[in-house]
Amino acid sequence: MSTISASGTDVPPAEVPDYPMTRAAGCPFDPPPALHTLQEQAPISRVRLWDGSTPWLVTRYEDVRTLLADPRISSESTHPHYPHQSPATKERRRQSRTFITMDDPEHARLRRMVTATFAIKQVEALRPTIQKIVDGLIDAMLAGPRPVDLVQAFALPVPSLVICALLGVPYADHDFFQANSRILVKRTSTPEQAQAATQQLIDYLDRLIGDKLAHPTDDLLSALAERVRGGELSRREAANMGMLLLIAGHETTANMIALGTLALLQHLDQLARLRESDDPKLIASTVEELLRYLTIVHTGRRRVALADIDTDGVTIRAGEGVILANDVGNRDPAAFPDPDRLDVARNPRHHVAFGFGVHQCLGQPLARVELQVVYGTLYRRIPTLRLAVDPDRIPFKHDGNVYGVYELPVTW
Amino acid sequence: MKVIVDQHKCVASGQCVLTAPEVFDQREEDGIVVLLTETPPDHLMDDTRQAAILCPAQAIWVAEQEKQEGEQ
Numbered sequence: 066m067s068t069i070s071a072s073g074t075d076v077p078p079a080e081v082p083d084y085p086m087t088r089a090a091g092c093p094f095d096p097p098p099a100l101h102t103l104q105e106q107a108p109i110s111r112v113r114l115w116d117g118s119t120p121w122l123v124t125r126y127e128d129v130r131t132l133l134a135d136p137r138i139s140s141e142s143t144h145p146h147y148p149h150q151s152p153a154t155k156e157r158r159r160q161s162r163t164f165i166t167m168d169d170p171e172h173a174r175l176r177r178m179v180t181a182t183f184a185i186k187q188v189e190a191l192r193p194t195i196q197k198i199v200d201g202l203i204d205a206m207l208a209g210p211r212p213v214d215l216v217q218a219f220a221l222p223v224p225s226l227v228i229c230a231l232l233g234v235p236y237a238d239h240d241f242f243q244a245n246s247r248i249l250v251k252r253t254s255t256p257e258q259a260q261a262a263t264q265q266l267i268d269y270l271d272r273l274i275g276d277k278l279a280h281p282t283d284d285l286l287s288a289l290a291e292r293v294r295g296g297e298l299s300r301r302e303a304a305n306m307g308m309l310l311l312i313a314g315h316e317t318t319a320n321m322i323a324l325g326t327l328a329l330l331q332h333l334d335q336l337a338r339l340r341e342s343d344d345p346k347l348i349a350s351t352v353e354e355l356l357r358y359l360t361i362v363h364t365g366r367r368r369v370a371l372a373d374i375d376t377d378g379v380t381i382r383a384g385e386g387v388i389l390a391n392d393v394g395n396r397d398p399a400a401f402p403d404p405d406r407l408d409v410a411r412n413p414r415h416h417v418a419f420g421f422g423v424h425q426c427l428g429q430p431l432a433r434v435e436l437q438v439v440y441g442t443l444y445r446r447i448p449t450l451r452l453a454v455d456p457d458r459i460p461f462k463h464d465g466n467v468y469g470v471y472e473l474p475v476t477w
Numbered sequence: 478m479k480v481i482v483d484q485h486k487c488v489a490s491g492q493c494v495l496t497a498p499e500v501f502d503q504r505e506e507d508g509i510v511v512l513l514t515e516t517p518p519d520h521l522m523d524d525t526r527q528a529a530i531l532c533p534a535q536a537i538w539v540a541e542q543e544k545q546e547g548e549q
Binding site: 134173176177180181183184185186187188414415420421422423424425426427429430 | 486488489490491494495496498503505506507508509527530531533534535
């Protein structure tokens, strides 16, 4: 018995698993076991999404990397078979189009307007400022009560303060934008909630861009406002871009800080290696290994095929949705020996936690510097840092497009 | 070894600068790749090859040259 999928291909319904899949109990850092089985037995196979559609899921590292760089694979989210993460994500993408879900040349035109800010030298110049922010937050934690929630006291403020300074967004508004951004990255949010949160953020950014047009300062929103004045960019495009950078700039790194800390606290031998070395190379390598091991963007990179693509004995037809599972790709033994072991010295720079191809994360140099400063400072300044609750009481973001923990009570 | 870059393909991810800063730089105005040397010295060859592998936009090519007179 077979049925016809949305894209017109025969698919036996009973054999198509739902996606995303569930992680194993007690293994919060590991991808769902069913993904490993697919990687071994059916590395390109169909999965069923929340809306009943059955896109392809690609699970091997090499295929993920190759297809993400393939010009026949589109990021255009208005395509009818684009595999959206959730009803909320679909609504947000409809309402606020940005270069991450566009193809070239539109993608390149818009992305290049903001790339200078994230160039290596520019970001390195921010290192002392980031160090000051991290030290200040640790001072406040040490002076405050114990236990404390590391997410609220440290993980969320570090990248929020940095992206606010970079964009020219007042940090005083952090409760407002963090609350709305949380709705947008949560898979269980309704389209109505996503619609309202997107509108609030767009209105907010539009108002800020209006301020910058009148009184330009030395920040990225002012630079975008200048392009609006010059007619290169519409005010709506500028607001969309500002919203993307504000959300991406704090959600992802905040989750890496908190989840990475939990991972290190659960691997004390690795934490000791990090703490006992003052080699910046080991700190950088720890960051890369945690990016690989945790792969917090854990529901794959979403694409649509523009042409028929033959790969691994499967033909992906033009117009079909494709999900590139970078989380299990980063646990592929063909690319990373003993992939389920956290080894801070392995320096797996070729991981796909930031994606690959022309859409690879724009903010990765900034994320790297932030995480290097955090991982190089926090455990040295608070060497007795430990969990304040039993590990199985930690609430994980299983319902998030970005994985992490909702709370991390710690003491020292 | 000869290195070629394509500035049109580059997405300014900076992977090359992180990997081989003696060979690659970024344009100040938009972060697009700038090649500092087409023929890196021997001790930079591994880093240069690694930069080509890590470039997400595949905007870097490394042409290996045959050794002309065998090992010296």
